[in-house]
Amino acid sequence: MLTTSNKDIDMNLKLIGGAAAIALASMTAFAGEGAVAEEYKWLTFAVFGAIIAVTMYITWWAAKRVHSTTEFYAAGRSVTGIQNGWAIAGDYLSAASFLGIAGLISLYGYDGFMYSVGWLVAYITVLLVIAEPCRNIGKYTLGDVLAFRNDPKKAKTIAAVSTITVSIFYLTAQMVGGGILVKTLIGIDYEVSVIAVGILMLAYVVFGGMVATTWVQIVKAALLVTASILLVVFTWAPYGFSLPAFLTAVVGDADVQKQVAKLLGDAATNMTPEELGQRFLEPGLFLKSPIDQISLGMALVFGTAGMPHILMRFFTVPTAQEARKSVIWAMAIIGGFYVLTLFLGMGAAMNVGAAGITAVDKGGNMAGPLLAQYLGGGADSMLGNFFLAFVAAVAFATIVAVVAGLVLASASAMAHDLYVGVVKGDHATPQEQVTAARIASVIVGIIAIVIGIMAKGQNVAHLVAMAFAVAASSNLPAVFLTLYWRRCNTNGVVWGMLVGATTAIALVMVSPNMTYPQAVIKDAKAVLEGTPAKDAVEAKASAGFICELFAVCQKAEPAKPAVAAKPGAMEKLAKVNEKMATLTDPAELEKAKSDAAKLEKDIKKAEGDLKKFEGQTTSMVGLEKPFFLLKNPGLISIPLGFLVVVLLSLFTRDRRSEEMWDELYVRQNTGIHAEGAVAH
Amino acid sequence: MTQTTPNWAAIDTDPRFQALHAKKTRFLWGLMIFSVIYYFLLPVGAAYYQDLFKMKVWGPVNVGILFALSEFVVAWGVAGIYAKRANREFDAMAAEIVRNAHNIK
Numbered sequence: 001m002l003t004t005s006n007k008d009i010d011m012n013l014k015l016i017g018g019a020a021a022i023a024l025a026s027m028t029a030f031a032g033e034g035a036v037a038e039e040y041k042w043l044t045f046a047v048f049g050a051i052i053a054v055t056m057y058i059t060w061w062a063a064k065r066v067h068s069t070t071e072f073y074a075a076g077r078s079v080t081g082i083q084n085g086w087a088i089a090g091d092y093l094s095a096a097s098f099l100g101i102a103g104l105i106s107l108y109g110y111d112g113f114m115y116s117v118g119w120l121v122a123y124i125t126v127l128l129v130i131a132e133p134c135r136n137i138g139k140y141t142l143g144d145v146l147a148f149r150n151d152p153k154k155a156k157t158i159a160a161v162s163t164i165t166v167s168i169f170y171l172t173a174q175m176v177g178g179g180i181l182v183k184t185l186i187g188i189d190y191e192v193s194v195i196a197v198g199i200l201m202l203a204y205v206v207f208g209g210m211v212a213t214t215w216v217q218i219v220k221a222a223l224l225v226t227a228s229i230l231l232v233v234f235t236w237a238p239y240g241f242s243l244p245a246f247l248t249a250v251v252g253d254a255d256v257q258k259q260v261a262k263l264l265g266d267a268a269t270n271m272t273p274e275e276l277g278q279r280f281l282e283p284g285l286f287l288k289s290p291i292d293q294i295s296l297g298m299a300l301v302f303g304t305a306g307m308p309h310i311l312m313r314f315f316t317v318p319t320a321q322e323a324r325k326s327v328i329w330a331m332a333i334i335g336g337f338y339v340l341t342l343f344l345g346m347g348a349a350m351n352v353g354a355a356g357i358t359a360v361d362k363g364g365n366m367a368g369p370l371l372a373q374y375l376g377g378g379a380d381s382m383l384g385n386f387f388l389a390f391v392a393a394v395a396f397a398t399i400v401a402v403v404a405g406l407v408l409a410s411a412s413a414m415a416h417d418l419y420v421g422v423v424k425g426d427h428a429t430p431q432e433q434v435t436a437a438r439i440a441s442v443i444v445g446i447i448a449i450v451i452g453i454m455a456k457g458q459n460v461a462h463l464v465a466m467a468f469a470v471a472a473s474s475n476l477p478a479v480f481l482t483l484y485w486r487r488c489n490t491n492g493v494v495w496g497m498l499v500g501a502t503t504a505i506a507l508v509m510v511s512p513n514m515t516y517p518q519a520v521i522k523d524a525k526a527v528l529e530g531t532p533a534k535d536a537v538e539a540k541a542s543a544g545f546i547c548e549l550f551a552v553c554q555k556a557e558p559a560k561p562a563v564a565a566k567p568g569a570m571e572k573l574a575k576v577n578e579k580m581a582t583l584t585d586p587a588e589l590e591k592a593k594s595d596a597a598k599l600e601k602d603i604k605k606a607e608g609d610l611k612k613f614e615g616q617t618t619s620m621v622g623l624e625k626p627f628f629l630l631k632n633p634g635l636i637s638i639p640l641g642f643l644v645v646v647l648l649s650l651f652t653r654d655r656r657s658e659e660m661w662d663e664l665y666v667r668q669n670t671g672i673h674a675e676g677a678v679a680h
Numbered sequence: 681m682t683q684t685t686p687n688w689a690a691i692d693t694d695p696r697f698q699a700l701h702a703k704k705t706r707f708l709w710g711l712m713i714f715s716v717i718y719y720f721l722l723p724v725g726a727a728y729y730q731d732l733f734k735m736k737v738w739g740p741v742n743v744g745i746l747f748a749l750s751e752f753v754v755a756w757g758v759a760g761i762y763a764k765r766a767n768r769e770f771d772a773m774a775a776e777i778v779r780n781a782h783n784i785k
Contacts, residue, residue, distance in 0.1 A: 110726075110744060110745065110748075111726075113745075113748055114722060114723070114726055114744075114748055117719070117722060117748060117751045117752070118719065120751075120752060120755050121715065121719045121751065121755050123755070123759075124711075124712070124715045124755060124758055124759065125712070127759055127762060128708050128711055128712050128715075128762060129708065129712065243738075243741060244738050244739030244740060244741050245739070247739065247740040247741055247745075248739055248740050250740075251740045277740075278736075278740060278742075281740060281741075281742055281744070281745060282730070282733065282734045282742065282744060283726035283727070283730060283733055283744055284726070284730065287723075287726070290723055290724065290726075290727030290728065293723040293726075293727070294720060294723055294724070297719065297720060297723060301716065301719065321767075321771060324763060324766060324767075325763075327759070328759050328760075328763050331755065331756060331759050332756070335752050335755060335756060338752070339749070339752055662688040662689045662691075662692040663688040665692060665701075666686075666688050666691045666692055666697065666777075667688075669697070669700060669701065669704070669774060670691075670697075670774045670777050670778050670781075671774065671778070672686060672778055672781055
């Protein structure tokens with residue numbers, strides 16, 4: 001017996017080492033052009049290699065400790081509150097929030113910062129209503145919580161379907177975002193980085209289960225926070241760590257003023273530079289629709305608590321008290337991080353400039369990395385490139401850690417809820433359960449890689465919105481009402497989840513998040529051929545609240561001033577080329593050349609769009625333009641999810657749901673008979 | 681000690697459990713409603729009270745920035761208040777019920 005397990009460990013070690021080697025080797029081999037200069041690529045790979053080595057050591061160490069189901073899914077419930085707090089932060093701070101929010105702030109100022117608030121407030125719901133009760137009555141999954149008093153097979157099936165749906169949406173967005181990110185930073189091919197992320201994540205999950213996943217997330221969160229604090233110290237120190245002094249510099253910065261003028265267009269003509277700079281600190285440059293904002297806020301505040309990979313983290317701690325402590329720590333880390341993004345974003349706006357940031361990535365995702373490069377001494381310096389490499393490696397670790405958490409959550413839904421719970425009727429040996437968990441992880445991991453590659457170049461913005469909206473409209477109402485409402489029953493939960501999720505998905509499919517070929521073609525033509533002069537348009541009054549949500553009647557539209565005709569890129573390029581022939585001053589010539597290069601890039605993109613959407617007139621679901629006018633469906637789908645659970649529960653009876661209520665309510669409040677920690 | 685099943689219905693109606701339930705429910709709903717309202721004041725303020733948000737109060741620092749920063753402080757504050765109350769009061773009340781769980785018939 002002993003020799004077998006030693007052999008197993010030996011075998012595991014080889015496989016883990018192999019996975020790391022493949023991931024790193026494929027990355028070095030396929031490195032093309034990226035933000036990191038060619039002569040400093042080795043630095044990037046050294047940092048990447050070091051981080052991968054650390055995580056692989058963790059996996060090897062964890063693999064020796066993962067034998068039982070509880071160890072695989074819940075790290076033996078022996079993670080401390082502080083550790084779990086860091087791991088939650090590691091699970092939650094995805095590349096989108098790490099790079100995306102700093103980017104939004106660097107391009108749009110105040111609105112970007114405002115956007116970050118909801119991601120923290122979301123944890124209030126987790127803390128007050130979800131974490132402790134779920135820890136007290138649950139085992140490994142959302143399905144366990146719902147099956148406590150509802151029909152176990154039905155509850156587990158619907159919970160597993162919902163968990164896998166949410167995870168796959170979120171996971172695809174992470175894979176696609178991650179692939180693009182790594183390509184932009186260090187020039188590795190998209191497919192290669194998706195496969196590298198997939199292999200690493202699979203190694204963590206399959207060999208190390210929740211133990212390895214937890215520690216990878218802790219390491220990643222620590223790296224992320226350290227990197228951010230260092231960058232903020234360097235950015236803020238010149239201003240004596242004074243908020244007004246720092247923001248005065250932002251307001252007075254020429255790049256910032258230029259960016260605001262660009263965003264405001266004709267409205268900026270009568271503003272002084274001082275006013276333009278100050279405008280950067282005021283709302284309204286990015287978020288235009290308050291209703292959409294509130295809808296997004298609802299999805300965040302209620303969706304986070306329904307995210308299966310976050311929920312799963314509370315089963316890793318020994319008691320409800322530790323679960324509480326872990327949310328407090330997570331809130332301190334996550335909130336602190338988002339406050340730092342204010343300085344990262346504003347610092348990048350000032351030091352790198354919006355033009356420099358968007359030149360590398362249109363969405364602004366490169367603001368943080370480019371700020372790091374600047375602070376280290378710029379693109380030609382060793383330290384600058386080391387900083388950039390470090391931030392790039394942290395971003396990569398971020399994607400891998402978040403994806404690992406999601407894969408583990410969906411694998412547990414597949415193996416524990418569906419296979420063991422539904423198919424085997426809870427009769428499976430411990431060995432069978434662990435094997436099922438590992439096989440499910442491999443299946444989900446491969447699905448993630450395949451979807452990641454298939455979704456190359458696709459618009460995935462809607463997937464994150466969908467993941468949060470489904471979690472908020474399906475998982476949260478079901479869990480919340482199961483835990484707190486005596487009358488709640490199986491029918492309510494099953495139908496509420498179905499209706500909530502379907503509504504959320506359907507509304508996103510007909511929302512502005514999707515790609516509408518006619519709009520893309522029109523934009524591309526406007527870039528190429530320019531736009532004719534337009535007369536001023538008077539403001540239109542809304543014909544009612546419903547018109548702000550659906551394209552069935554006149555929605556409110558602000559007045560638009562008259563616009564002069566604008567030349568297209570073709571015309572502009574011809575002029576620049578003409579001018580270039582007459583220029584002699586090298587500085588001017590250089591500028592003209594870069595202008596021409598930029599125009600050529602725009603033209604190429606517009607022509608590519610025209611070709612891609614040639615002949616198409618409707619979106620994926622056959623619409624010419626959005627029917628639902630908000631980007632986030634939460635405003636409608638969340639109340640609907642709750643309503644269906646309530647109505648069905650009121651009008652149907654379910655004996656088990658009623659009989660189990662006393663036990664559930666006592667146990668969720670007191671922790672009697674809660675699953676204990678595994679003794680080592 | 682092997683686990684015997686406590687009488688759940690009896691515990692549920694026990695005055696000590698009812699006291700815990702009543703205190704917790706009131707406290708949690710209060711905190712939750714306050715947090716949600718305070719959070720949504722931010723997008724509402726940014727959309728409909730722009731003049732207020734644009735008012736400069738500390739160099740270039742305006743009401744909007746201070747309000748957004750206050751959201752963080754309030755979220756941490758709510759978490760702190762809950763943790764303190766739960767650690768001090770709810771945990772002790774629950775522990776008392778757990779100790780007597782098998783005697784409540």
